[in-house]
Amino acid sequence: MTLFKLLSRFAIAVSFLAAAAVQAEVAVIVSAGNANNALDQDTIARIFLGKVSSFPDGSQAIPVDQNEGSASREAFSDKVLGKSSSQLKAYWSRLIFTGKGTPPKESGSDADIKALVAKNPNLIGYVDTSVVDDSVKIVFKF
């Protein structure tokens, strides 16, 4: 029980930290090798909602999501897509079962996403600005 309490306290502390980090900033990133330098919110939302599948320069765009429950994901859904997690789930359930679309792949946390995006110029993700380095570039910040 004590261990459980300790763990839950730790979890609460972590979630507070995460919340504080979100207030800091979340950035939408592409690989440093991607030709697009800045994207507007509409374009990003369309890519993440599966409405378009290419960057403005015509190259293929593959969005990657953070795992459900991550603070960056909550912030991204809320501020960029303008949808709560339930609304987003309802949106995708309308597409999945018609074969008309599949949600972005859940691919881990801030660090995982940064590493993935850095390696593939077709990927687009969002991370806490604290993990951003030279391997990726910021195309939108909120």
Place this chain on the structure above:
Amino acid sequence: MVHRKSGLAAAVLLACSPVAFSGDLQINGFMNVTAGALSTNKISQDGYDDEVSFDNGTLVGLQMTKQVNDSTSATLQLISRGSQNYETEASWAYITYALSDDTDIRMGRLRTPMFYYSDFLEVGYAFNWVRPPSIVYRMDMLSSISGVDLTHRFVAGDIDGSVQVYSGRFADDIDLYGDVYNIQMRRAAGLVLNMNYGDFGARVSYHQAAITMDISPDPSGRPLDQLAAAATLYNVGADFIPDEDKSKFYQASVSYDNGSQAVIAEWTALEHETAILNNDTAYLISAAQRIGDATIHLTYTATADDLKSGTVGNVQKLAKQKESSIILGTRFDYNSSTAFKVDIQYNDEETVNGKDGDSGVLTTVGMSLVF
């Protein structure tokens, strides 16, 4: 039965693939558990009576999609419905081929895209009601078709949308007002245009098919056989035996959803060449307000038959229907993949088979999951 074959074809395709259970196989599912009861047996609504029933609206669906290569995937959707003794049926089974990033061709057994909610008609999680109002969402039994469709997505300025065209056929025994009829729809085809602009959406569609049914004039037969028998007495019997008779279906809807408030209005009309089925129009208007994890919604829905002229119309009067409903409901998002819902529907059956009808209340409680 014809469709089981295409289901099997896709299943075989899935099974034969050596990496069937690798990361390329995507499995999704949905489930609705529903309980409902009517306040009176004087009305009929969605198959319920005055005793609580769990089977009518309970179903589970499993969808498997296998990405065969970059441009081709195979999808199989299996559904067990309580209303059909939980017999498992391949509702959808199709191969998708991506012509380009924006254009897909699908072949196999598809959902007929007649209504705004057609594509996800049974995925309760995707809408607020326990089930979409059946006054508008009629013709459940014709919701699948075997054929081919093409969907093209486009972006034009601030508008994004899609155009879908399909063609195919359907033949099966269907349940109509509690009796079984054999129906064949040939040369079925349709066009759907879908557009979104910010929080606004619009959808218009047109569908047509040549309909043949096993109607034989018989005063002691099924209700539609009796109707055809009555028509024969008035020398218009031939009009009541559908034999490759064209039917048309028109649909238009507008919707708005800003995340907190949502509104949808949908209008539909059926136009039959044959006189055995009455022409009708049906529409719904619904508004919803989200408050945190809860949603409260209110819907008005109505339908009225439109009879042909002369003697034929006089016979059609025997089957004339007119009804309306008010639905007050709530949805509670229990977590991000489970919703709990309660709908109270006041149903006023003004005209049933040409006579005055009754009114009553249908209460349904449901749980919808996606996984």
